[in-house]
Amino acid sequence: GEQVEQRPPHLSVREGDSAFITCTYTDPNSYYFFWYKQEPGASLQLLMKVFSSTEINEGQGFTVLLNKKDKQLSLNLTAAHPGDSAAYFCAVSARTNTGKLTFGDGTVLTVKP
Amino acid sequence: NSKVIQTPRYLVKGQGQKAKMRCIPEKGHPVVFWYQQNKNNEFKFLINFQNQEVLQQIDMTEKRFSAECPSNSPCSLEIQSSEAGDSALYLCASSLSTVNNQAPLFGEGTRLSVL
Numbered sequence A: 001g002e003q004v005e006q007r008p009p010h011l012s013v014r015e016g017d018s019a020f021i022t023c024t025y026t027d028p029n030s031y032y033f034f035w036y037k038q039e040p041g042a043s044l045q046l047l048m049k050v051f052s053s054t055e056i057n058e059g060q061g062f063t064v065l066l067n068k069k070d071k072q073l074s075l076n077l078t079a080a081h082p083g084d085s086a087a088y089f090c091a092v093s094a095r096t097n098t099g100k101l102t103f104g105d106g107t108v109l110t111v112k113p
Numbered sequence B: 001n002s003k004v005i006q007t008p009r010y011l012v013k014g015q016g017q018k019a020k021m022r023c024i025p026e027k028g029h030p031v032v033f034w035y036q037q038n039k040n041n042e043f044k045f046l047i048n049f050q051n052q053e054v055l056q057q058i059d060m061t062e063k064r065f066s067a068e069c070p071s072n073s074p075c076s077l078e079i080q081s082s083e084a085g086d087s088a089l090y091l092c093a094s095s096l097s098t099v100n101n102q103a104p105l106f107g108e109g110t111r112l113s114v115l
Helices: B059-064
Strands: A004-007 A010-014 A019-025 A030-038 A044-051 A056-059 A062-067 A072-077 A086-094 A107-112 B005-007 B010-013 B019-024 B031-037 B043-050 B053-057 B065-068 B075-079 B088-095 B110-114
Touching: A004 A086, A010 A019, A019 A086, A019 A107, A030 A062, A030 A072, A044 A056, A044 A062, A072 A086, B005 B088, B010 B019, B019 B088, B019 B110, B043 B059, B043 B065, B043 B075, B059 B065, B075 B088
Parallel strands: A010 A107, B010 B110
Antiparallel strands: A004 A019, A019 A072, A030 A044, A030 A086, A056 A062, A062 A072, A086 A107, B005 B019, B019 B075, B031 B043, B031 B088, B043 B053, B065 B075, B088 B110
């Protein structure tokens, strides 16, 4: 089945620096890609969804890149601030399954003032 | 602000006891998922439903859990005999369809501690 490797597991940056997280997936049928943010004690908050037909998506303070050739999905938080400190998870889903998501193991990001 | 409501937020059980948690999906969402997130942040898909029907479940769920999504009632997930390794955050999510062009919406979870 699908496997998703997320790196790094922990990341510490200074305020204003960028933070880069990558996920490598194995299933070539993966079609839907998601980034979620989870603050301590809170639910998973969707940051962005990316479909196979798109490559670069920009959100508020971050950019998501999908590289289908290398089966990689990345999240780049530009100019991180302390409020970005949280766990970040990628998740992938194939086009032809029951909607089940396969998650990466997460990156715990700490942004220091 | 989550519109998927999970109860209780915290659950403490002894080994061998039953542990039941509930989920009210977002209104109009017929697809419901249960995931287990362990202390290492690893997610495990447990089961999903479309309306009242099970779409997919893993072996562990079939053997040790009881789950249902009755119409007009909350969905539920119950561990029949809790083990220490079941201590985790149980997340419920709902979605408009199994086609993930709409991202599943997650609840805040039920944190189970098995003593």
